[in-house]
Amino acid sequence: MIFLKAFVVGGLFCVVAQLLMDLTTHKVTPAHILVGYVVGGVVLSAFGLYQPLIDWAGAGATVPITGFGHLLAQGTIQGVGQKGILGAFSGGLAAAATGITAAVIFGYLAAIFFKPKG
Amino acid sequence: MAQPLEIQKKQYKKLVDEIKPRPPLIRNTLGAFIFGGLIALIGQFLLSFFQGQGLSVNDAGTATSATLIFLAALFTGLGIYDEIAKYGGAGTIVPITGFANSMVSPAMEYRTEGLVLGVGARLFTIAGPVLVFGIFSAWLVALLYYFFR
Amino acid sequence: MAAPKKIGAQTRWFQNPPVILACATIVGEKEGMGPLGHTFDKVIMDSYYHEKSWEKAEQRMLQEAMQMAVERAGLSLKDIDFMLAGDLLNQIISANYTARNLEVPFIGLYGACATLYESMALGAMLIDGGFAEYVLIGASSHYATAERQYRFPVEQGTQRPLYAQWTVTGAAGMVLAQQGAGPVITHATIGKVVDLGQQDPMNMGAAMAPAAADTIMYHFVDTGRTIDYYDLVITGDLGTYGKELAQRILINNGYDITPRFTDCGVLVYAPEQDAHAGGSGCACSAVVTCGYLRQEMQKGNYQHVLGVGTGALLSPCSSLQGENIPGIAHAVVIEAN
Incomplete structure (x- = not known):
């Protein structure tokens, strides 16, 4: 069941983005979608709406880039809880460290080992 | 061509909108749904697998992200990711794999401009803005939380 | 009369119409597979053309096409009075490096995708004006170099809208002459x-x-x-x-x-x-x-x-x-x- 829910929720996140791109002007690029979704994830998470979605749909909510926003927001909020105002600075990246580091490492390696095909 | 330029521009815009083909909405959204859903499904399989290996929910989640990022970097390097994206559209942009693709693809192409200003700088062409706005908004949320909780 | 070869507002006519003495073309694989594939002189299957970067590949295509055009005209580079060329890359590097290698007096042109026609018009004027006997012109573009400069890296996953066009990978050279056989x-x-x-x-x-x-x-x-x-x-x-x-x-x-x-x-x-x-x-x-x-x-x-x-x-x-x-x-x- 969780697999079906993950598929549907993950798919729906993408459908919304597709409509945002197709129904607006050329000024909405993939970069704008990614930025918008991360900030959207932060906002949803701040209102406590994102965690329930993860509990319900699992990877359907963590795999879209909104899940990255959720990680950042929860990181800073918990950071504030533990360390006060300093936590607002340290918590976000601490929570998202694995993803960012993985992206930098694998991205760098791929760029070194592969040549674009064109 | 005697009309004022502003009127010509308006008329031309109308003509362009009339002739310009509309995006195939049904095909595009269906593609986004299927590919976005499939990537999330693969994520769910990985998540369940890592949890089965005894990892905590959070650790299993980060392990899943790292694995997906690895796969996306590999598929981008092999020149497959952009071929899938033709059909997947937003379905291949929104998942974390799209984030990885947006890092690898410029970095790979700018390899010819050196390791520092080519690869190093271009890894963050799109990832940079994503991190800037993600980090900034999360910081703002925490600040509000600090003052108003 | 101030400009005897000017007619109307924007047109010039040529008293001794310059001749298109010879042409040469090189294209990439996709163009070679297209409906006009058989009309091109050379099709390169490797988008890098054995070079380290796509920019270098584009420059090499332009140079070979222009050299081929000169050979076909039965001329040598020494006979060329002017070379007029351009491309899409920043500061028209493909044309600049080609001119460096060919060592011909060079006027670099940028008319975006109209560059070849801009060169033909100016080349014809130089010849009919009595400033040149032979003018070598050329233009080039490459899908991958243009995409990454103007749009997205080629391996980035994006959907191209139906009205988008595909940058042609290729180059052409043409020799214009005062006299000879040809259009x-x-x-x-x-x-x-x-x-x-x-x-x-x-x-x-x-x-x-x-x-x-x-x-x-x-x-x-x-x-x-x-x-x-x-x-x-x-x-x-x-x-x-x-x-x-x-x-x-x-x-x-x-x-x-x-x-x-x-x-x-x-x-x-x-x-x-x-x-x-x-x-x-x-x-x-x-x-x-x-x-x-x-x-x-x-x-x-x-x-x-x-x-x-x-x-x-x-x-x-x-x-x-x-x-x-x-x-x-x-x-x-x-x-x-």
């Missing part, structure tokens, strides 16, 4: 920059169509000719929808050229090649003019041709700053001899 250039109509407010860098055809229509209309007005004079009006790279737009603007102004109107961008790819609205880039009009068009004229299928190079004058910087994309078009009359 001649009798008139040139230099276009104005026309801006009707288009901003989408994916929709080049719409940005260029008003300029193409404007130049074609001025050509008719200046020369007093009608479409009946020409067997063919061929634009550079308007693509399917840009061609339709130019046609509509011309009809609205009382010029129906539809039955004799085609576009290099429409011809260069087949619909199943996933190029969407057709070809674009400097090489689009260049390789189709120097390959297909020249051969058709040689066979006698066309006698009087109005070739119209079209260019979209955008830069990555102007796009990001929200500027419009103005268009330009230069027309050249080519007559079979």
Whole structure:
């Protein structure tokens, strides 16, 4: 069941983005979608709406880039809880460290080992 | 061509909108749904697998992200990711794999401009803005939380 | 009279029409597989052309095409008075490095995708003006170098809209001469920059169509000719929808050229090649003019041709700053001899 829910929720996140791109002007690029979704994830998470979605749909909510926003927001909020105002600075990246580091490492390696095909 | 330029521009815009083909909405959204859903499904399989290996929910989640990022970097390097994206559209942009693709693809192409200003700088062409706005908004949320909780 | 070879507002005629002495074309794999594949001199299967970068590959294509054109004309580089060339890369590096290697007096030109036609017009003027006997011209573009400069890296997962065009990978060289055998250039109509407010860098055809229509209309007005004079009006790279737009603007102004109107961008790819609205880039009009068009004229299928190079004058910087994309078009009359 969780697999079906993950598929549907993950798919729906993408459908919304597709409509945002197709129904607006050329000024909405993939970069704008990614930025918008991360900030959207932060906002949803701040209102406590994102965690329930993860509990319900699992990877359907963590795999879209909104899940990255959720990680950042929860990181800073918990950071504030533990360390006060300093936590607002340290918590976000601490929570998202694995993803960012993985992206930098694998991205760098791929760029070194592969040549674009064109 | 005697009309004022502003009127010509308006008329031309109308003509362009009339002739310009509309995006195939049904095909595009269906593609986004299927590919976005499939990537999330693969994520769910990985998540369940890592949890089965005894990892905590959070650790299993980060392990899943790292694995997906690895796969996306590999598929981008092999020149497959952009071929899938033709059909997947937003379905291949929104998942974390799209984030990885947006890092690898410029970095790979700018390899010819050196390791520092080519690869190093271009890894963050799109990832940079994503991190800037993600980090900034999360910081703002925490600040509000600090003052108003 | 101040300018005896000027007729009307924008057109010049040539007293001793310069001859297109020789042409040469090199294209990439996709163009080679297209419907005009057999009209090109050389097809390269490796998009890097054995070089380290795509930029180097483009430069090499341009150089080889230009050298090949000189050889075919039975000349050596020493005979060339001027080289006129350009491309799409920042500061026209493909043309600059080619000129460095060929060691010929060089005038670098930028007319976006209209560069070959701009070069033909200026080359013809240099020859008819008595400033040159032989002028070597050329233009090039490469899908991968243009994509990464103007749009996205090629491996980035993006969906191209249906009205997007595909930059032609290729290069063409042409030798213009005072005398000799071959089709001649009798008139040139230099276009104005026309801006009707288009901003989408994916929709080049719409940005260029008003300029193409404007130049074609001025050509008719200046020369007093009608479409009946020409067997063919061929634009550079308007693509399917840009061609339709130019046609509509011309009809609205009382010029129906539809039955004799085609576009290099429409011809260069087949619909199943996933190029969407057709070809674009400097090489689009260049390789189709120097390959297909020249051969058709040689066979006698066309006698009087109005070739119209079209260019979209955008830069990555102007796009990001929200500027419009103005268009330009230069027309050249080519007559079979």
